Amino acid sequence: xxxxxxxxxxxxxxxxxxxxxxxxxxxxxxxxxxxxxxxxxxxxxxxxxxxxxxxxxxxxxxxxxxxxxxxxxxxxxxxxxxxxxxxxxxxxxxxxxxxxxxxxxxxxxxxxxxxxxxxxxxxxxxxxxx
Amino acid sequence: xxxxxxxxxxxxxxxxxxxxxxxxxxxxxxxxxxxxxxxxxxxxxxxxxxxxxxxxxxxxxxxxxxxxxxxxxxxxxxxxxxxxxxxxxxxxxxxxxxxxxxxxxxxxxxxxxxxxxxxxxxxxxxxxxxxxxxxxxxxxxxxxxxxxxxxxxxxxxxxxxxxxxxxxxxxxxxxxxxxxxxxxxxxxxxxxxxxxxxxxxxxxxxxxxxxxxxxxxxxxxxxxxxxxxxxx
Numbered sequence: 001x002x003x004x005x006x007x008x009x010x011x012x013x014x015x016x017x018x019x020x021x022x023x024x025x026x027x028x029x030x031x032x033x034x035x036x037x038x039x040x041x042x043x044x045x046x047x048x049x050x051x052x053x054x055x056x057x058x059x060x061x062x063x064x065x066x067x068x069x070x071x072x073x074x075x076x077x078x079x080x081x082x083x084x085x086x087x088x089x090x091x092x093x094x095x096x097x098x099x100x101x102x103x104x105x106x107x108x109x110x111x112x113x114x115x116x117x118x119x120x121x122x123x124x125x126x127x128x129x130x
Numbered sequence: 131x132x133x134x135x136x137x138x139x140x141x142x143x144x145x146x147x148x149x150x151x152x153x154x155x156x157x158x159x160x161x162x163x164x165x166x167x168x169x170x171x172x173x174x175x176x177x178x179x180x181x182x183x184x185x186x187x188x189x190x191x192x193x194x195x196x197x198x199x200x201x202x203x204x205x206x207x208x209x210x211x212x213x214x215x216x217x218x219x220x221x222x223x224x225x226x227x228x229x230x231x232x233x234x235x236x237x238x239x240x241x242x243x244x245x246x247x248x249x250x251x252x253x254x255x256x257x258x259x260x261x262x263x264x265x266x267x268x269x270x271x272x273x274x275x276x277x278x279x280x281x282x283x284x285x286x287x288x289x290x291x292x293x294x295x296x297x298x299x300x301x302x303x304x305x306x307x308x309x310x311x312x313x314x315x316x317x318x319x320x321x322x323x324x325x326x327x328x329x330x331x332x333x334x335x336x337x338x339x340x341x342x343x344x345x346x347x348x349x350x351x352x353x354x355x356x357x358x359x360x361x362x
Contacts, residue, residue, distance in 0.1 A: 050357075050358060051359055052292060053358065056292070059274065060351050060354050069335075070274070079275075080292065084292040085294075088294070100185075123191070
């Protein structure tokens with residue numbers, strides 16, 4: 001609450017300019033440990049939906065030849081539709097399936113969980129730790 | 131709140147709760163032990179074939195039935211879907227009445243053709259069931275693919291995309307309903323007559339809606355070089 005006393009204000013007070021630090025005098029400090037962690041993080045990769053191009057081109061060819069009457073291109077239409085549906089089914093099943101955690105010996109590609117299990121079993125060593 | 135009012139409130143809440151469970155909500159996930167709902171006809175079939183399985187079914191929890199399904203003799207899935215597309219202002223009875231009159235008009239058009247036909251072969255080729263005519267008309271309007279705008283390097287391209295069955299059905303219905311609902315004024319024909327004519331035209335692979343579908347296919351064909359730009 002206002003106590004009845006007027007206090008004058010003069011805006012922002014001028015401050016002293018800061019001198020730049022001398023690089024020779026600044027001490028180096030280790031903020032985070034200088035080694036890699038024993039875990040990896042990975043986000044889901046996006047599959048490209050550029051599928052069924054050859055089926056689509058076949059359908060275009062058929063439609064062009066038959067003046068865009070679909071009844072003459074039943075086979076091509078069905079192939080195109082089945083291709084896209086199978087792609088959607090595959091996408092759905094892949095989403096439902098969990099990533100395998102146990103690494104497969106001899107494989108060159110690993111999932112996130114497989115790499116993490118490997119790193120837990122054989123953690124990285126550094127010269128300082130020894 | 132007194133104890134009596136609280137009890138009434140609780141009862142009402144319980145009633146509401148059970149009501150909500152009867153309707154299948156969007157994005158509901160049911161436990162894996164729940165089974166799909168069966169119609170009474172299917173249940174009697176199960177009872178005749180294997181009574182042991184029928185005894186088991188008595189104690190299994192069931193997923194709520196979808197609200198559009200009915201085992202009525204007069205139920206037609208395509209017609210029911212189309213009513214939902216054509217309905218305005220939530221006035222379903224208006225949509226039902228209009229479409230019923232339109233199908234009656236379709237029947238009249240087909241009967242007229244039937245009476246004018248001279249040989250038996252011609253008569254056999256004419257479909258008299260208006261619902262079958264309607265279903266075939268919608269089937270003829272379904273597009274095989276669509277175009278989507280995709281921006282690449284500052285230019286927008288119309289890229290051809292495949293389409294799922296559900297979306298293509300909706301597009302066919304939307305085109306047909308929009309053509310009739312937003313026909314230019316002053317209107318020379320009433321709703322049901324314009325609709326009936328368009329349905330019969332689409333049944334014969336003619337008319338504006340089928341032309342729209344073919345135009346879309348031609349646009350896709352013209353832009354087939356950009357099909358590789360598809361990317362999600």
